[in-house]
Amino acid sequence: MDNGLLVVISGPSGAGKGTICKRLKEVMKDLKVSVSTTTRKPRNGEVEGESYFFINEDDFIKKINNNELLEHAKVYGNYYGTPKEEVFKQLEEGNDVILEIDIQGALQVKKNYPRGVFIFILPPSLKELKNRIEGRGTDSKEVILRRMKCAYDELNYAFEYDYVVLNDDVETAVDKIQCIIKAEKNRAVRKKAIINKIREV
Numbered sequence: 597m598d599n600g601l602l603v604v605i606s607g608p609s610g611a612g613k614g615t616i617c618k619r620l621k622e623v624m625k626d627l628k629v630s631v632s633t634t635t636r637k638p639r640n641g642e643v644e645g646e647s648y649f650f651i652n653e654d655d656f657i658k659k660i661n662n663n664e665l666l667e668h669a670k671v672y673g674n675y676y677g678t679p680k681e682e683v684f685k686q687l688e689e690g691n692d693v694i695l696e697i698d699i700q701g702a703l704q705v706k707k708n709y710p711r712g713v714f715i716f717i718l719p720p721s722l723k724e725l726k727n728r729i730e731g732r733g734t735d736s737k738e739v740i741l742r743r744m745k746c747a748y749d750e751l752n753y754a755f756e757y758d759y760v761v762l763n764d765d766v767e768t769a770v771d772k773i774q775c776i777i778k779a780e781k782n783r784a785v786r787k788k789a790i791i792n793k794i795r796e797v
Contacts, residue, residue, distance in 0.1 A: 598789045600628075600691040601781055602683070602709060605773075606702040607717030608747035610729040612763040616717060617696045619770045624777075628686045628693045633659065636674035639734055649679075666708065669700035672742070676701065692777065699753050706756070713780045715773060716757040720764040722747065 605613055621629050633649040635656050644650055656675045659665055666684075668677035678695055686693045695705065706714055719725040725747055729740050754760050759776050763769045780786070 598690065598786055599711075600687040600689070600693060601777065601786070602687060602705075602712040603692065603694045603773075603777060604702050604705050604712050604714045605694060605696050605717060606699050606715075607763075608719065608725060608750045609743045610725045610732075610747070611717040611719045612728070612766065612769070613696050613717050615766055616763060616769055616773065617694055619766055620694060620773060623770065624692075624774065626692065628691045630678055630683050630686075630693055630695045632676055632678055632695075632697060633665070634674060634676045636672075636676075667697065667701040667704035669698055669704070671698050671700065672739070678705070692781075699750050703753070703756060713759070713776065714757040715759045715761055715776065716754045717769070718751075718754065718760055718762045719747075720762065 605617060607613055617629060621627055631645065631647075631649060633651055633656065635651060635653045636648075638644070638647070638650055642648065653675065656668075656677065659677065659679075660668055664680055665677040666680040668675060670676075676698060678697060678701065683693055683695070695702075697705070702714060705712055719728070722744065726740065726744055729735060729743055735743065761769050761772050761776075784791075
């Protein structure tokens with residue numbers, strides 16, 4: 597059996613990564629969503645073990661030192677990371693796994709697991725991005741300005757990814773990502789098991 601596909605989705609804060617991943621999980625029932633670990637405080641509506649694993653900074657640093665994370669980064673003063681064991685377990689069982697992570701983390705994964713598929717989510721415009729961030733109602737003006745500056749700089753990293761998907765409409769963006777996943781699963785390099793099986797007959 598071939599390993600599952602690791603799909604990494606990232607982009608600027610407010611680009612709609614979370615909404616897209618939530619919708620992907622609804623339409624692709626077999627898709628496994630990796631839950632990240634973070635030291636930031638939960639936002640309204642976020643659920644422990646579903647949205648994130650919320651831990652303190654000391655425990656997070658222990659995970660780094662014990663090499664328990666596939667990637668980790670410090671973003672806006674908080675640590676974020678992807679638990680390695682569960683991701684690799686799912687992939688080895690042939691399950692596809694989607695990671696919704698920041699750009700720093702995505703580039704680490706690309707270095708450590710280049711067989712992944714890396715998708716960068718673009719907002720329709722920086723103006724719309726600002727409207728989305730302000731619409732959350734969770735950030736101060738100072739934080740919003742910092743996020744906007746970061747978003748402008750982060751657009752440069754889009755060229756490090758395999759694909760870029762414009763999120764001007766969630767359903768359209770989700771359809772494009774589904775097409776990418778279907779195509780990637782049929783790459784010759786990912787079909788070694790079935791090719792070898794046919795050759796044995």
